[in-house]
Structures are given as structure tokens and as C-alpha cells.
Amino acid sequence: MSLNPDIQSSQTRTKPSSNADTSIESMPDPKESSDDQSVNQKVIKPWMKLRGDIKETEMRLYDQAYELFKLLREALEYALKHEQLPSFIIDITDFFIDENREYRLDDCIRWLILNNAVQRCPLGIEDVGVSAVQTETVEETITGEKNSYIIIIRIITELWPHFPFICLDNSRTFHRLFPETADKLLVGECYFRDSHTKEQMREFPSTPLHRAAGKGNGKVIKYMIHSGRRFQPDDLLQILKLHDPDQRSGKTALSLAAIAENLGALHALLDFDASIADTPDTTFEEALKKGKENVVEAFLQQPELRRKFATTDYILLAIQPLKEINE
Known part of the structure; x- marks a missing residue:
């Protein structure tokens, strides 16, 4: 992605580059x-x-x-x-x-x-x-x-x-x-x-x-x-x-x-x-606690985060709201 015409950094304070279309x-x-x-x-x-x-x-x-x-x-x-x-x-x-x-x-x-x-x-x-x-x-x-x-x-x-x-x-x-x-x-x-x-x-x-x-x-x-x-x-x-x-x-x-x-x-x-x-970010954890499925889904669309959050601790955290409802 780039601007066209090319706009240079303010550090140089120059006019738009001659590389423009x-x-x-x-x-x-x-x-x-x-x-x-x-x-x-x-x-x-x-x-x-x-x-x-x-x-x-x-x-x-x-x-x-x-x-x-x-x-x-x-x-x-x-x-x-x-x-x-x-x-x-x-x-x-x-x-x-x-x-x-x-x-x-x-x-x-x-x-x-x-x-x-x-x-x-x-x-x-x-x-x-x-x-x-x-x-x-x-x-x-x-x-x-x-x-x-x-x-x-x-x-x-x-x-x-x-x-x-x-x-x-x-x-x-x-x-x-x-x-x-x-x-x-x-x-x-x-x-x-x-x-x-x-x-x-x-x-x-x-x-x-x-x-x-x-x-x-x-x-x-x-x-x-x-x-x-x-x-x-x-x-x-x-x-x-x-x-x-x-x-x-x-x-x-x-x-x-x-x-x-x-x-x-x-x-x-x-x-x-x-x-x-x-x-120390806790955004995913907070989404689990609040049952925000769309937020959790957005995180889990990232392969790296699927591996990170597919743990027993997070699974238990995800089902905790259901457990509280049944009680």
C-alpha cells in the first residue's frame, strides 16, 4: 500500500516526490x-x-x-x-x-x-x-x-x-x-x-x-x-x-x-x-470472562493465538460463565 502521489516524511519537509505517477x-x-x-x-x-x-x-x-x-x-x-x-x-x-x-x-x-x-x-x-x-x-x-x-x-x-x-x-x-x-x-x-x-x-x-x-x-x-x-x-x-x-x-x-x-x-x-x-495484555481473558464470542473468535482467527490460547486454563475460563448459570 502506498500513497500516489508519494508523500515524503515531515522530517525532510520536502514537496511530494518526483516519483509520483x-x-x-x-x-x-x-x-x-x-x-x-x-x-x-x-x-x-x-x-x-x-x-x-x-x-x-x-x-x-x-x-x-x-x-x-x-x-x-x-x-x-x-x-x-x-x-x-x-x-x-x-x-x-x-x-x-x-x-x-x-x-x-x-x-x-x-x-x-x-x-x-x-x-x-x-x-x-x-x-x-x-x-x-x-x-x-x-x-x-x-x-x-x-x-x-x-x-x-x-x-x-x-x-x-x-x-x-x-x-x-x-x-x-x-x-x-x-x-x-x-x-x-x-x-x-x-x-x-x-x-x-x-x-x-x-x-x-x-x-x-x-x-x-x-x-x-x-x-x-x-x-x-x-x-x-x-x-x-x-x-x-x-x-x-x-x-x-x-x-x-x-x-x-x-x-x-x-x-x-x-x-x-x-x-x-x-x-x-x-x-x-x-x-501482560488481558483483552482475550476479559472477553472470555464476559462471554464476548465475536471478540474471542477474532483472536482465534490468528493461528499464533489459537496455539497460545488453546490451553486448559483458558478452556476452563471459557466455561466458567456457563457453570455459574447452571448453579
């Missing part, structure tokens, strides 16, 4: 397009007007990010409808990178847009269960995606692969496994850092990974993992095992995925590496 490279310069059909008209101009019309303390940072998120979604929906997605993706990628820092974008805004996309991304039939994580026989490109939320998520996570695994106050979620270039406080680098009150920071205690897991969105989890493959495999596994920094939850992504109504996220996590369920 030639059919995309040969498209006319977006600036030559009519204003009505350009990212400049639909996203950049309204965003710059918004930034120019407000003072730092007049509009919450979250509200600014949400307005930009809506502009991006509307632009992508237009592009999908009018078959202009490749050029729009290139323009939006350049906008996000903001190489010359002319759009006053920063990691706070980028993270908040990702969080909005994850939180609001609807679940379709193809986004849940095993179908969300089945290996594709052909390379899946971003230009073939029809979900504007997923497109935003894929662009941002390819540029900033550590974003799904941190919360807004990333001093609470920063991990030694992240690249050195990620060791920057999102708030500390923010243009509008005066907008960050303690109350507002508490509004975003969770990570996009844990949010997606709690919703059961396997497709979103799949792309987070795909972008995270730039980390060493063992490192990525350890990152996926981290607990939700939201103290109201404190659960792992696997545990949240098992609680979700849709089990797409559970399938995505187990499909990446079944050892995510190794001790």
Missing part, C-alpha cells in the same frame, strides 16, 4: 487552474482570511482547526465529484507542508485536523470487520480513495507518522521510540500558543490511535499502522501497546478495539502483529 506529474500547474476549481480558492484564501480576521485569543485553536478541516473536506468532496483528486492532493500536501511558512500552519493545527478526521470518519461496510484489513491484491493508492476523511488522514499520517500516537499535550505521550525530530512540544511550536489554556488542553487527552480503536474503525487503524512502518517493527509494536493517556480510559488500543461495537480495529491490530495480545 507520471499521469499526475503531467497535469497542469494548479495555479493555472481557474480559481473556482483550485485549492487556493477553496482552502488557502478562506483560511488566510480567517487567520487575518482574528486575534490569538478571539477564537479557540480547536475552532480554527475545525474551520480548516471543513474547508479541506469540502475541497476534497468537490475534487472527488469532478475527478480532480490527484491535483488537489498535491496542492493540499504542499499546503500542509507550508515550506515557506506563509500559511501559518503548525503541528498543533495539523494534529487537530487529523484528530477531527479520525473522530468524525464514518464507518462504512468496507471499514469494519475482516474486510477492513484484508490484504489487497493490487497496490492501493490514495487517488483511488472515495472517503474524504480517509484522504485527510492518509496525507497527514504519511507526512507525520508519529501524530496518531500522541495527544495534543504530547509531553504526556512522547516516547523514546519516536524519531528525534518529533521531540518537540506541539504547543511550544504553535503560532497561537496563547490560545492553549489548561482547560482546552484537557479537551484532547487521547490519541488519534485510541480514538479510532474505540470507534472500531479498522480502515483508519490500518493506515496509521502503514504510515508507522517507518519505525522499526518492534518499536511500532511497542507504540501500539501504549495505554491511552486519557486517564478516564487508560486502556490499550487493543482493549478499546475489543470493546467497540465494530471489530474492524481489533482485526487491524491483530493482523499487524498477533503478539500485541501477549502478556
Whole structure:
């Protein structure tokens, strides 16, 4: 699976690679397009007007990010409808990178847009269960995606692969496994850092990974993992095992995925590496105790886990609820 056009890491802050599909490279310069059909008209101009019309303390940072998120979604929906997605993706990628820092974008805004996309991304039939994580026989490109939320998520996570695994106050979620270039406080680098009150920071205690897991969105989890493959495999596994920094939850992504109504996220996590369920994780044990057959079945679809859990102890644990009913 790869993005097309290729989007390079934020560590380099470069424009999209010249390795992009030639059919995309040969498209006319977006600036030559009519204003009505350009990212400049639909996203950049309204965003710059918004930034120019407000003072730092007049509009919450979250509200600014949400307005930009809506502009991006509307632009992508237009592009999908009018078959202009490749050029729009290139323009939006350049906008996000903001190489010359002319759009006053920063990691706070980028993270908040990702969080909005994850939180609001609807679940379709193809986004849940095993179908969300089945290996594709052909390379899946971003230009073939029809979900504007997923497109935003894929662009941002390819540029900033550590974003799904941190919360807004990333001093609470920063991990030694992240690249050195990620060791920057999102708030500390923010243009509008005066907008960050303690109350507002508490509004975003969770990570996009844990949010997606709690919703059961396997497709979103799949792309987070795909972008995270730039980390060493063992490192990525350890990152996926981290607990939700939201103290109201404190659960792992696997545990949240098992609680979700849709089990797409559970399938995505187990499909990446079944050892995510190794001790000290107790998700399988809790599913047995609560009689959650669909969760148990999802675990046992993994050959490695069938061997692990096919023991006398787990069998006795599975029949315990039946024994209690008979008593």
C-alpha cells in the first residue's frame, strides 16, 4: 500500500516526490487552474482570511482547526465529484507542508485536523470487520480513495507518522521510540500558543490511535499502522501497546478495539502483529470472562493465538460463565 502521489516524511519537509505517477506529474500547474476549481480558492484564501480576521485569543485553536478541516473536506468532496483528486492532493500536501511558512500552519493545527478526521470518519461496510484489513491484491493508492476523511488522514499520517500516537499535550505521550525530530512540544511550536489554556488542553487527552480503536474503525487503524512502518517493527509494536493517556480510559488500543461495537480495529491490530495480545495484555481473558464470542473468535482467527490460547486454563475460563448459570 502506498500513497500516489508519494508523500515524503515531515522530517525532510520536502514537496511530494518526483516519483509520483507520471499521469499526475503531467497535469497542469494548479495555479493555472481557474480559481473556482483550485485549492487556493477553496482552502488557502478562506483560511488566510480567517487567520487575518482574528486575534490569538478571539477564537479557540480547536475552532480554527475545525474551520480548516471543513474547508479541506469540502475541497476534497468537490475534487472527488469532478475527478480532480490527484491535483488537489498535491496542492493540499504542499499546503500542509507550508515550506515557506506563509500559511501559518503548525503541528498543533495539523494534529487537530487529523484528530477531527479520525473522530468524525464514518464507518462504512468496507471499514469494519475482516474486510477492513484484508490484504489487497493490487497496490492501493490514495487517488483511488472515495472517503474524504480517509484522504485527510492518509496525507497527514504519511507526512507525520508519529501524530496518531500522541495527544495534543504530547509531553504526556512522547516516547523514546519516536524519531528525534518529533521531540518537540506541539504547543511550544504553535503560532497561537496563547490560545492553549489548561482547560482546552484537557479537551484532547487521547490519541488519534485510541480514538479510532474505540470507534472500531479498522480502515483508519490500518493506515496509521502503514504510515508507522517507518519505525522499526518492534518499536511500532511497542507504540501500539501504549495505554491511552486519557486517564478516564487508560486502556490499550487493543482493549478499546475489543470493546467497540465494530471489530474492524481489533482485526487491524491483530493482523499487524498477533503478539500485541501477549502478556501482560488481558483483552482475550476479559472477553472470555464476559462471554464476548465475536471478540474471542477474532483472536482465534490468528493461528499464533489459537496455539497460545488453546490451553486448559483458558478452556476452563471459557466455561466458567456457563457453570455459574447452571448453579
